[in-house]
Amino acid sequence: DQQVKQNSPSLSVQEGRISILNCDYTNSMFDYFLWYKKYPAEGPTFLISISSIKDKNEDGRFTVFLNKSAKHLSLHIVPSQPGDSAVYFCAASEYPGNTPLVFGKGTRLSVIA
Amino acid sequence: KAGVTQTPRYLIKTRGQQVTLSCSPISGHRSVSWYQQTPGQGLQFLFEYFSETQRNKGNFPGRFSGRQFSNSRSEMNVSTLELGDSALYLCASSPQGQTGELFFGEGSRLTVL
Numbered sequence: 001d002q003q004v005k006q007n008s009p010s011l012s013v014q015e016g017r018i019s020i021l022n023c024d025y026t027n028s029m030f031d032y033f034l035w036y037k038k039y040p041a042e043g044p045t046f047l048i049s050i051s052s053i054k055d056k057n058e059d060g061r062f063t064v065f066l067n068k069s070a071k072h073l074s075l076h077i078v079p080s081q082p083g084d085s086a087v088y089f090c091a092a093s094e095y096p097g098n099t100p101l102v103f104g105k106g107t108r109l110s111v112i113a
Numbered sequence: 114k115a116g117v118t119q120t121p122r123y124l125i126k127t128r129g130q131q132v133t134l135s136c137s138p139i140s141g142h143r144s145v146s147w148y149q150q151t152p153g154q155g156l157q158f159l160f161e162y163f164s165e166t167q168r169n170k171g172n173f174p175g176r177f178s179g180r181q182f183s184n185s186r187s188e189m190n191v192s193t194l195e196l197g198d199s200a201l202y203l204c205a206s207s208p209q210g211q212t213g214e215l216f217f218g219e220g221s222r223l224t225v226l
Contacts, residue, residue: 006155034214043117043203043217044156089156100146100169101215105155 003027004092006104015113019077023090023104026071030092034101035064035075038087047088048075080111115140117218119204125224131192134221138185138206144168145187146215147179150201159202162187163209191223199225 005024013019023033031052036044050057050064050073057064063076077084090104118137126132138145146169147159158171162181179189185206191198201222205215 036217041219043205043219045217046214049214091156100158100161100171102158103148103156105153 001026002105003030004090004102004104006088006090006107008107009105010108010110012110012112013080015082015111016079019075019080019084019109019111021075021077021088021090021107021109023073023075024071025073025092027092027094027102028071029094030102031095032093033064033066033073034091035062036089036091036103037084038089038106044089077109080109082111082113085109085111117204117206117216119202119218119221121221122219123222123224125226126194127226128194128196130194131190132194132223133188133190134202134204134223136187136189136204136206136218138187138204139216142206142208142216143185144207144209145181145185146205146207147187147189148203148205149173150203150220151199156203159189194225196225199223 034049035047037047038044048059048062050066066073087106087108089106091101093099093101120135144163146161148156150156161169165181176192181187201220203220205217
């Protein structure tokens with residue numbers, strides 16, 4: 001049973017436009033969410049996180065939105081740059097530090113110049 | 114500060130063999146987690162070690178095992194290899210546990226023939 005779902009395996013966006021990556025979860029106990037970015041032949045790197053007490057968190061060009069009632073979060077990248085082309089993983093945990101992070105299958109973002 | 118180091122980076126084994134992968138966490142990090150990444154399944158949690166104790170375990174058969182040493186270095190072992198064990202095995206460390214921001218190594222790419 002997949003608790004974290006990224007239903008779009010891939011996404012293609014033009015440089016300068018907005019990239020929106022989506023993630024749904026089923027476990028209502030999840031209250032901490034993260035996005036990781038992964039380039040080929042490298043390990044995933046942490047991008048941005050949000051706890052369930054917030055509905056939005058921004059870090060430069062990256063913004064994560066959380067809709068708890070819909071069990072949905074999204075990552076917005078504005079403006080998109082070619083260097084953003086990577087696989088993005090959504091992850092969730094019940095409580096930071098106590099339970100393993102559960103990852104989605106990832107979405108491959110291609111930013112076209 | 115040196116990052117998470119995994120060895121070997123690439124290895125090829127045949128069915129029935131066993132393999133040991135090594136992970137050196139970031140200095141000062143006491144928690145080490147292992148994940149398996151396959152194209153169709155994303156990142157799946159194997160286990161987490163903290164201060165030499167296995168704190169969490171994922172849903173993998175007993176052929177997958179691990180340990181952590183007093184210097185926080187960790188090893189994972191897979192016995193009686195199967196074709197389906199071919200994957201990228203990722204190690205991640207964090208200061209106290211799965212506090213959200215895991216620091217990943219580049220992974221060990223295992224191919225089972």
